[in-house]
Amino acid sequence: MTIIDLRSDTVTKPTAAMRTAIANAEVGDDMTGEDPTVNRLERMVAELVGKEAAVYNCSGTQSNQMAIRAHCQQGDEILIDETGHIVNYEAGAAAALSGVSARCLRGRGGMLDVTDLEGMIRPGNQHSCITRLVCVENTTNHGGGRVWPLAQMVRVGEWAREHKLKVHVDGARLFNAVVSGGYSALDFVSHADSVSICFSKGLGCPMGSILAGDTATIQRARRARKVFGGALRQAGMMAASAIYALEHHVERLKIDHDNACAFARAISGIEGIHVNLAEVESNLVFFEIDAGLGTSSQLSTQLTERGVRMYPFGQQRLRACTHLDVTTSDVLRAADTIRECLALGVNDSVAGEQY
Ligand SMILES: Cc1ncc(COP(=O)(O)O)c(C=O)c1O
CATH class of the missing domain: 3.90.1150.10 (Aspartate Aminotransferase, domain 1)
Structure with a gap:
């Protein structure tokens, strides 16, 4: 019986052309910054999303959690839609790995607007945790596969900046949003401090994700990657699949x-x-x-x-x-x-x- 597998876009298998790109990849030790293919991928994505730096990782969960560790201190709180992947499907990692709690808000379709965020910042006295980060998911997963309108992201980004909060975009399916929303990845994430993107979903790679942000944030995230046990060695083979996907699987x-x-x-x-x-x-x-x-x-x-x-x-x-x-x-x-x-x-x- 032929199986039609609609469980997830994570079930895809690499195409023959992608396997060739993997086989031909130049590699080196990524921990010492010597994998040329990983380096190329990180530069390529940083440029694509208009950030200073990027770091290649094993999974979307890892990228998101590295971002939380990089932006927050123990005892801080994030603001997130109640359907968010970060708070529902990452095994409590923000609390377990970084001592960070979440204030879950009810948006629409997994998307928050300024009206949902207003009044949700903790008062800043010794009784409260410190509100530090707003998490945005685009496209939303449990929110319904919805695509953030750019104008809504601009509003949320400006509100966050005004209140000195950081913004992280869980862009596991950011390119689905870009293709559907008619905006560029750069335009969308210019209102955020960091963005994670998955290669193992719609883009069809066997594994991998990337986190982009400013140099200092990515330096802290890189350290968190090591702490979380996810530092890589000859990862260029997988990075080659990601480069192939960015060139052939977005449109x-x-x-x-x-x-x-x-x-x-x-x-x-x-x-x-x-x-x-x-x-x-x-x-x-x-x-x-x-x-x-x-x-x-x-x-x-x-x-x-x-x-x-x-x-x-x-x-x-x-x-x-x-x-x-x-x-x-x-x-x-x-x-x-x-x-x-x-x-x-x-x-x-x-x-x-x-x-
Ligand atoms: C919106 C979203 N963020 C993050 C992830 C985590 O990705 P990974 O399974 O690579 O850890 C997923 C996975 O389904 C997701 O849908």
């Missing part, structure tokens, strides 16, 4: 977004399935199954038995994620399979929730 993200829209349109006609087409802005489609028909876990399990994989996110909600390794006909077949499952009746098997 094509539009295909993933079109496939997400095609899937959303196809399931919007299924009785008992609810999807808001206006909110499908990138490669993530969140939808709900009527409680009377079954749970998201039951539907997910039935789909898996028919070769279609997607994650349940909550009791009734599921997420389908399009990527490099699925086609338009795959997503239409996935929609047909949902229709088939509902027609047959969704039984009571169990599947686990994932990130």
